[in-house]
Amino acid sequence: MVRQKPDSLVTRIFKSRYFPDNHILQASKGNDSSFIWTGIWEAKESLKGGFRWVLGDGKEIKIFKDPWLQGKVDYRVEDHHLNVIRNENVCCYFHPNSKFWDVHKVEHDFHNDDRKLILQTRIPQIEAKDRLAWTSSSKGTYTVKSGYLFWAAQHINNDNNVESQECWLKAGLSFDMQNVEYASSWLLDMFSTEDAEVLQKMAIVLSGIWFSRNRKVWEGKIITPAVAIDLSGKQVRDWQEANSRRHSDNDHSAASNVVSRVVWQPPPPGHFKLNVDAALHKGEGQFALGLILRNDAGVFVKGKNMKVAGEVSVMEAEARGVLEAIKWVEDSGIQCVIVESDSLLVVQALKSTETYQLEVGHILDEWKIKLKSRADLSVCHVKKQANRAAHLMAKVPCLLNCSNCFTSPPGLLVEILSAEFAV
Structure with a gap:
C-alpha cells in the first residue's frame, strides 16, 4: 500500500520520516525505527527484486540505478560509459519539451544492445508519472499472495x-x-x-x-x-x-x-467496423498489427498493417493495436466506428476501474481519454473466428517500424473477405 497508494495518510507519514528524498525501494532502515516500519523494511528487502519501474514522464527513474528497461533480465541499463553522469533521470534523454527520445544522445551514451532497447521503449503520450510495478502480477499490482509466490x-x-x-x-x-x-x-x-x-x-x-x-x-x-x-x-x-x-x-x-455461425458480422446501418489484431514474433523483439475497415455492407474500405520493434507482452501488443486503430480512425476523420478485438483481457481492462501499473496501463489510459471525446466510437470483443481477416492482415509482409496502407485487399485476404462478405 505504501507504494501503490502514494497519497494515503499512512504513506505520507512513512515517507516524511523514512524516505523523504527518494522512493521506498531506496529507503534505509534508519535508527530508532518503529516496529511497523522495521517489518515493512525487512519485507521490502526480500521482495524488492520483484519490482521494476514503468516509464511515465521519466522524472523519477534514475537511468543507471533503477530497474526500468524492458528486454533486460534485470531491467537495468549497463553502466559502462565513463563520461555519463550516473545520477541522470531518464527524462534527460528526451527531446526538450517533448515525449520522444533524443536519438543522437541515446546513440552516443549507450552501447548497441541497451541503445536498441531504450529507443524501442514507448514513452506515454499523455501526462503520466513514473511508477513502480510488481512483475509477478498481470496488472503490476502487489498482493500478499503474489508476494509469497515470488x-x-x-x-x-x-x-x-x-x-x-x-x-x-x-x-x-x-x-x-x-x-x-x-x-x-x-x-x-x-x-x-x-x-x-x-x-x-x-x-x-x-x-x-x-x-x-x-x-x-x-x-x-x-x-x-x-x-x-x-x-x-x-x-x-x-x-x-x-x-x-x-x-x-x-x-x-x-x-x-x-x-459455423461464429463469423464476422457487418455493423449497423450507417456505421463502420474496424477489426484489429496483433501477432507476436517470439524471441525476435517485435510484433505486428493488422487493421481492416469495412462498411455496413461488409465491403472492404481500407486496411493497414505495421511491424513494431519492442519486447512486449501479448496484452500490451493487443492494447497497442486497439490504440493504433483509434488513432487511425481519428486521422481518417471517419465517424461512427466499432472497433473489434479478439483480446478479451484488453476489452475487459478498458471497462474495468482497476489500475494497471505495467506499461499496458498507460496505453489503457490513452484509450479512455480518446474514447471520452468520441461518443461515436466504441471498442468491443469478438471471437477469434470472426477476427481472422485482421489476423491475416497482421501477417502481410512489412518492414520493421514501418506500415503499409491498402485501398484494396492484399491477395492473402481475398478469400476470407469474400467468404465473410457472402455471409
Whole structure:
C-alpha cells in the first residue's frame, strides 16, 4: 500500500520520516525505527527484486540505478560509459519539451544492445508519472499472495514445477506464466480465446500432470513427462472415440452449424467496423498489427498493417493495436466506428476501474481519454473466428517500424473477405 497508494495518510507519514528524498525501494532502515516500519523494511528487502519501474514522464527513474528497461533480465541499463553522469533521470534523454527520445544522445551514451532497447521503449503520450510495478502480477499490482509466490520461487526448490514445464513442452505448448497471479482466471481466459486444438492439448497436459502427481504422492512411483502425456493423450482419444459413437450424424451436423455461425458480422446501418489484431514474433523483439475497415455492407474500405520493434507482452501488443486503430480512425476523420478485438483481457481492462501499473496501463489510459471525446466510437470483443481477416492482415509482409496502407485487399485476404462478405 505504501507504494501503490502514494497519497494515503499512512504513506505520507512513512515517507516524511523514512524516505523523504527518494522512493521506498531506496529507503534505509534508519535508527530508532518503529516496529511497523522495521517489518515493512525487512519485507521490502526480500521482495524488492520483484519490482521494476514503468516509464511515465521519466522524472523519477534514475537511468543507471533503477530497474526500468524492458528486454533486460534485470531491467537495468549497463553502466559502462565513463563520461555519463550516473545520477541522470531518464527524462534527460528526451527531446526538450517533448515525449520522444533524443536519438543522437541515446546513440552516443549507450552501447548497441541497451541503445536498441531504450529507443524501442514507448514513452506515454499523455501526462503520466513514473511508477513502480510488481512483475509477478498481470496488472503490476502487489498482493500478499503474489508476494509469497515470488518469495517461494526464490527460496523453495520444487521439482514438480520442472516436471510440469516438461509436460507442457512435450505437448508443444509454451505459455508465459510469469505475470499470472490466478491460474483459474488465466484458464478461463484461455477457454474463451483459444481454438479447439489448443484447448485439447491443454486438457491432455493438465490431465497428465494430475495423473503423474497422483502416482507420485499415493503410490510413490515416478512417471516421466513423456509417459504422462502419452497416457493422457490416449485417454482423450479413447473418450473422443466413445463419445462419437453416442452421437448420430445429425448431431454432428448440428454441432458443425453452431461453429459455423461464429463469423464476422457487418455493423449497423450507417456505421463502420474496424477489426484489429496483433501477432507476436517470439524471441525476435517485435510484433505486428493488422487493421481492416469495412462498411455496413461488409465491403472492404481500407486496411493497414505495421511491424513494431519492442519486447512486449501479448496484452500490451493487443492494447497497442486497439490504440493504433483509434488513432487511425481519428486521422481518417471517419465517424461512427466499432472497433473489434479478439483480446478479451484488453476489452475487459478498458471497462474495468482497476489500475494497471505495467506499461499496458498507460496505453489503457490513452484509450479512455480518446474514447471520452468520441461518443461515436466504441471498442468491443469478438471471437477469434470472426477476427481472422485482421489476423491475416497482421501477417502481410512489412518492414520493421514501418506500415503499409491498402485501398484494396492484399491477395492473402481475398478469400476470407469474400467468404465473410457472402455471409
